[in-house]
Amino acid sequence: MVVLATKCYVEGDARERALDGLRSLVENAVGDLAVEYEVGLRHDDFPSVTVSGEDETVARNVLREEWGAITPEFEAGEVYTGTLEHWDDEGLVLDAGEEIRIPSDQLGLGPGTPDQVRTRYGLVQHLPMQFVYGDPNRLADAERDRLYEWSRGPGRVNVNSATRGETRATVNRAGHAQDIITVERLGLLEQSIVCAEGTDPPGLLASIGGYLPAELLCVVE
Known part of the structure; x- marks a missing residue:
């Protein structure tokens, strides 16, 4: 089992959407390998992925590389x-x-x-x-x-409590699709909206803030 180093802390329908999205991401990562997997959620909101099959070691390593892993013990310097x-x-x-x-x-x-x-x-x-x-x-x-x-590159607006798809949809709904380069996934529910040249991150934040029940912070040069 791999415990992914990202959290699913939303409730209700939002939690189900987030976990459905995570299952799709896990499928994209290990779907071509000879494994079966099951996605669960621990009491502390960290998702777990139980993997079995011929390629299970490879699959676990892929998931650790992509998400980071929560481990029961720590070694100094690691x-x-x-x-x-x-x-x-x-x-x-x-x-x-x-x-x-x-x-x-x-x-x-x-x-x-x-x-x-x-x-x-x-x-x-x-x-x-x-x-x-x-x-x-x-x-x-x-x-x-x-x-x-981040601080040296194009401006960014970082958000939590929303999937990448939800964040993209919010930007589009607010009429700012042309003002961004992409939405980078930082975690399951943490995203970074990368602004296009000439876009003012605080202005973008103010425009989309009303659509997202989330924390939003700007990164500016």
């Missing part, structure tokens, strides 16, 4: 993935099956309080993030590189 649960003056707290605190001096994302850093880089709640386990824990180099790349 990279893991957790979801952003909360933040305070002392740092960020990720959920990686247990709480992982990243102290503010181990973020490596420039000046400011953890909340200011979170806002500057568009770190919506539940965003999957990579960290290096240790004493202290720190953000992984690849994670820092990704976030710096």
Whole structure:
């Protein structure tokens, strides 16, 4: 079984739509392999994928590579993935099956309080993030590189509580299809709307915010 490092925290019909979408994504990832699989949801909102068959080892590795995996144990110096649960003056707290605190001096994302850093880089709640386990824990180099790349590239609007399809549909419904390049999937319910040149991310956020019951944060240069 692989426990995916992304959360399904919405309720009701939205949860069913999200899990249906996840099943499709798992099918796309491992459907050509000789395996059978079943998608479930743990009590802590992390999805699990039970895999069996001739190619089960390959399938598990594919899923870990695509989503990251929640593991029962950690080794110092190794990279893991957790979801952003909360933040305070002392740092960020990720959920990686247990709480992982990243102290503010181990973020490596420039000046400011953890909340200011979170806002500057568009770190919506539940965003999957990579960290290096240790004493202290720190953000992984690849994670820092990704976030710096966001701030240097075209503007973005990051959202949570919505699938990629729902986010795309919302942009279209608000009349902004021509103002974006794409919607990148960051997690099952966390997306990044990549703005086209000349599009103002705060303006896009204001326009689509009324359509999405979600947290939205801009990433601007």
